[in-house]
Every structure is written in C-alpha cells, then in structure tokens.
Amino acid sequence: MCGIAGLIHRGKSSGVGSEMTSMLTALKHRGPDSTGFAIYGEPNSGDYVMRFKVAEQEDMASGYDMGDKIASRIAEVEKRLGEHKATIKSKDEATPYAMRYVISHDGDTEAMARYIEDVEGTEILSLGNALELIKDLGDANVVADQYGLREFKGTHGIGHTRMATESDVDIRSAHPYWAFPYNDVAVVHNGQITNYWLKRRQMEKKGHRFMSSCDSELLAVYTADNLANGATLEDSLKASIEEIDGVFTYLVATKDSLGMAKDTMAAKPLVLYESDDMIAMASEEVAIRAILPQEIDTYDPYDEEIRVWKA
Amino acid sequence: MESMSVMASDMGYDPRDGQTRDQIEGTTQEDRARDLGMMSEQLKNRSMEVFFEVGEDENLTYPWAPDVDFNKRTELDCEGKTTTEVNKDIYSLMEEGYGTIVLQNPRGMHSVGVGILNRLNLIVEGSIGYFGVGLIDGPNVRINGRVGWSCGENMMSGTVVIEKNAGSTFGAAMRGGDLVCKGSVGSRTGIDQKGGTIIVGGDTGAFSGFMMQRGRMVVCGNAGKNLGDSMYDGTIYVGGEVRDYGVDAIPAELTDLDKAWLTRKLTQYDLMPENGVDHFTKIVAGKQLWNYDNLEPNEKKLIL
Numbered sequence: 001m002c003g004i005a006g007l008i009h010r011g012k013s014s015g016v017g018s019e020m021t022s023m024l025t026a027l028k029h030r031g032p033d034s035t036g037f038a039i040y041g042e043p044n045s046g047d048y049v050m051r052f053k054v055a056e057q058e059d060m061a062s063g064y065d066m067g068d069k070i071a072s073r074i075a076e077v078e079k080r081l082g083e084h085k086a087t088i089k090s091k092d093e094a095t096p097y098a099m100r101y102v103i104s105h106d107g108d109t110e111a112m113a114r115y116i117e118d119v120e121g122t123e124i125l126s127l128g129n130a131l132e133l134i135k136d137l138g139d140a141n142v143v144a145d146q147y148g149l150r151e152f153k154g155t156h157g158i159g160h161t162r163m164a165t166e167s168d169v170d171i172r173s174a175h176p177y178w179a180f181p182y183n184d185v186a187v188v189h190n191g192q193i194t195n196y197w198l199k200r201r202q203m204e205k206k207g208h209r210f211m212s213s214c215d216s217e218l219l220a221v222y223t224a225d226n227l228a229n230g231a232t233l234e235d236s237l238k239a240s241i242e243e244i245d246g247v248f249t250y251l252v253a254t255k256d257s258l259g260m261a262k263d264t265m266a267a268k269p270l271v272l273y274e275s276d277d278m279i280a281m282a283s284e285e286v287a288i289r290a291i292l293p294q295e296i297d298t299y300d301p302y303d304e305e306i307r308v309w310k311a
Numbered sequence: 312m313e314s315m316s317v318m319a320s321d322m323g324y325d326p327r328d329g330q331t332r333d334q335i336e337g338t339t340q341e342d343r344a345r346d347l348g349m350m351s352e353q354l355k356n357r358s359m360e361v362f363f364e365v366g367e368d369e370n371l372t373y374p375w376a377p378d379v380d381f382n383k384r385t386e387l388d389c390e391g392k393t394t395t396e397v398n399k400d401i402y403s404l405m406e407e408g409y410g411t412i413v414l415q416n417p418r419g420m421h422s423v424g425v426g427i428l429n430r431l432n433l434i435v436e437g438s439i440g441y442f443g444v445g446l447i448d449g450p451n452v453r454i455n456g457r458v459g460w461s462c463g464e465n466m467m468s469g470t471v472v473i474e475k476n477a478g479s480t481f482g483a484a485m486r487g488g489d490l491v492c493k494g495s496v497g498s499r500t501g502i503d504q505k506g507g508t509i510i511v512g513g514d515t516g517a518f519s520g521f522m523m524q525r526g527r528m529v530v531c532g533n534a535g536k537n538l539g540d541s542m543y544d545g546t547i548y549v550g551g552e553v554r555d556y557g558v559d560a561i562p563a564e565l566t567d568l569d570k571a572w573l574t575r576k577l578t579q580y581d582l583m584p585e586n587g588v589d590h591f592t593k594i595v596a597g598k599q600l601w602n603y604d605n606l607e608p609n610e611k612k613l614i615l
Contacts, residue, residue, distance in 0.1 A: 269460055269479065284421075286420065297476070299476045
C-alpha cells in the first residue's frame, strides 16, 4: 500500500523535519516496514552534503568482523573522496552503517559518486547542496529519533512509509530514491509500475545504475534521465504519465520545487492542501491534519494530473 | 420517525402535476419505474430501489435498534480516541436515547460512523478520512468538512450531505438513500452503484458510474473520462461537460419527468443551478454488452 507525503513552505524555512515526522507517523498504518525522508535545508555555499551507507541494518548482526568491515569501507570511501580531490568538512554518524559527510568538491560529482559506490556494500543515498535523504527500517518516530531529524529546518520535503510488496525489507529498497546522479532530486512513489523491466533495460542501456529491484527506483532514474536531457520537472512528470505503465502516484522534489503526478487510472490516492504559505500533500488527509489541525479545504487531484510548486 | 418518513417520500414516487391521488395510486410500481427510465420488473427487498407508497407508514427500523429522540442532543469529542472507540461511543449514546450526535475534532479519522443501522442525526464538525459512514442504514448525516475515499460505500438508506469535497469511490456499491457532496469528488464515483441517489455539486473524476447497476447519479459540474463505462442500468445526469463516454454508456433524452425530479432533488439540497436543469445531459446504458431481450426477468436480476 505505502504512504507518501510532501510539504513545501513558500519563501521561508520551517521545521520540516518535525512536520514530516508527524505526517509520516500518521501514515504508519500504510506501511510499517521502513520510513524515508528527503528534506531540503537552506542550500549551502557550494558544499555538498553526501549521505551514504556502507552496510544494511541486517548486516550488523552477520558476524564479529562486521565492525572491521565497516571501518575499512569507510576508510576506502574517504580515500576515494581524496582521490577525487574532495575535502571532508564534517562527519556525522547517526548509525554505525549510515553516514553524513559535508564535502567540498569542484570536479565531476557523477564520476566521484560512481567511484565511491564501487566500494563493497556502499550506496550513496543522496548528494546535493540542500538535499538530506534519510531512510531506514522502522516507523517515522524511530527513524527521526535515530537520525535526529526533529530539529531539521528547511523549505520542503517528501517522505514515504513503505509496505514492501515486490522487493525486500531493507534500506536499498526503501524510499525516497535519489535521482542519481542528478544532485538534489529525490522521488517517493505509491503504486506498481508494470513496465518496470522494459524501462529498466532501456535506462541501463543508457548507462544508468540501479541499486535495488524496487520498481519505484525506476521513477528516480527516469526523472534523472529526463532532467539530464534538458527537460523541466514539469516536462518529466507529464511524459511519465504516457511512458510509465501501471498505477502510481509519485512526488518529486528538487532543490527549490516539489512536483506530483498521478496516473491515468487515478488508482492511488493523494490529498492536496494549498495556501499562500504552504502546500501539503499526503496519501491520506489524516497526515495533513497531523500538522494542520484547524479546519482546511483539501481536494483530490484527478487522473493524469501533474502539479509543480516552487518553494 | 420524522426523518425516515421524509426519506421515504424523497425516495418515493413524485406526484406529477395535474394528477389526482387516485390516478397516482392507480399506476403500478412497474409503470412508475418505466416512467423514470428504470427497469420494468417488480423489485423487492430494501437493497433494491423501492418505490414507497405515498403516505405509507413503513416500518424501517431494525427490531433491536434502540429508540432515539432527535431532540436529545450530545457532543462527542474524537480527540485522542481511536476509530473503534468513537464508533462504540456512538452506539452507546444511541442506546442512551440520543438522537442527535455532534462529532467534534475528527481530523481525518477513518471509518467514522460506519455501520449505523438506526435512525440518527449525525453531525460531523470537521473532515473525516476513508470509508466514512459506509454500510449505513437509516441515519441522516451532515459533514461540515471533507471526506476521504469510499464515503457512503454500500450505504443502504438515509441521507449523507457533505459540505466540502470528497475523495474517490464516492458511494461505491451504494444501495439506497441520498449521498450528496456539495464540492467536487474524486474518481470512480458510484462505481458498482446498485441504487439510491448520488449528487455532486462540482466535478467528478474518471470512471464515474463504472458498472453502475441501478439508481441515479447527478453531477452538476464536469465528468471525467469513461463516464458510465460498462453500466448495466441506472441513470446519470451531468450538468457540465462529459470528457468522454465509457463503453455502452449513451446519451438519452431528458424528459419532463427527469427535469422535475432533478429540480426537486437539487432544490432540496440547495444545489439548483441558476440556469435550471434543462442543460443537463442524461446518460443511460446502451444495453449492448448483454443480450437483455433473451433473458427472463429473473435472469436479469441475476445480472443486475
């Protein structure tokens, strides 16, 4: 089933971390397996925030030497960052297997990201000037506490509570997906994509990488491909209605905007609230009410509807 | 019984202008059904569209249903309660004789008021989530906010009036009563509708009236694609534009009886358009998907 939620404050920063946590907690019944956040802080001056993991949560119980393996993988990642002339400015370790580095780098970020992901067990969850992508097993409260998200200030964010259907319960299959290698772009999805393998093969032929067998990852790769080819976010969302088969509603966030698309069958829910200050959307109204308890006007977008909002 | 008698006459045969009571009573139910574009065979059971006799004192309450007094009013705060607790509280209050219950702070709660099988005035001050007031048989519900998906699903009788928008599958598999949304609704409105009346003040989305079997749907605004797809029977009225018709849904002539019925219903719920109802499009089943003519009435019932 899965639950998705998004939030964008117009022209100001707010407590997006705690707001998204409240929204996703309200959607816990739609997916208890894992929870993910893609939240956007104030873009920093040229530095990149890199979130990556060097192991799955379940790997931590797989042997006495896992700690050593993780230490060696982190050392290898840092070495490779150095080889790409990236300077590590700060390090945070919310968990033993997931890290947050702030780095400065002037070169080709895609080449650097591919080189780092070549390290065993390593996946870059996000890379960008504003994007912080956090995902882990458990509900929104567990993940928010684990990664200290409640204090996070930002302009917008998207999130997901996952009920695993066609792929594993692990971090690599959890949403959101970063639109590798397109900086600051993330996707959450609720639905099933029926031409996944066909589109995946097309994307792989173009050189795109897939880290999981979750159909939702296709939307991130597809969006990245469109944006890399010069399409706007709006163009990409519009094209997806025609080119992606299945039933889906998905949200895409970029550095300064948030977009939604709903398939031709309108089979997956989304409730929208718009005001001059903010736009909130979620699979269920109960998530919007978690942050806006007062009486508000909400509505369901129709089939084939796409929308894009600027922060 | 006040609300039920109002409901019964709403669902019942509308006395036509110029006809005496004897003339009206002289017509059979079959004649009235045919006049209204419905199927011609005699229908039984409350799950079907029953045309009540004018003035008939129907016993519509379940034998075990608590006797409630509409003048006895109370408020129920949903804050901090689960859906199960709220619904159990509604039942407890009915057993105490409360006939008017006002729900406060529902805040998008799911499955509120499901399965109320009794006379009751239920007023919801706020918005509710999915499956609101489904499977009801009898209550009059007024919701001052919005409702989520599947509001009034499988509703059997009563009236539900929603002041704001509604989600998808509004009135799915509905069997009787009036389900009214003054705003716009999502997709698949009245999917598998088996009776009753759905009225939408605004627009409706794609696949509305899909596999509709009986009853009437009124959309004052526009309708999305595939309207009335694979409908078996029933009637859809659209005041705005129809994006496209589904398989076997065809426009039909809007008769004076249709106009009179639309006028009465839309006036009743304060949704009467300024320009009247003459511009409404009537949509019925083309009946090409099934070979109806070769079927006996009992076999038709099996299909429908």
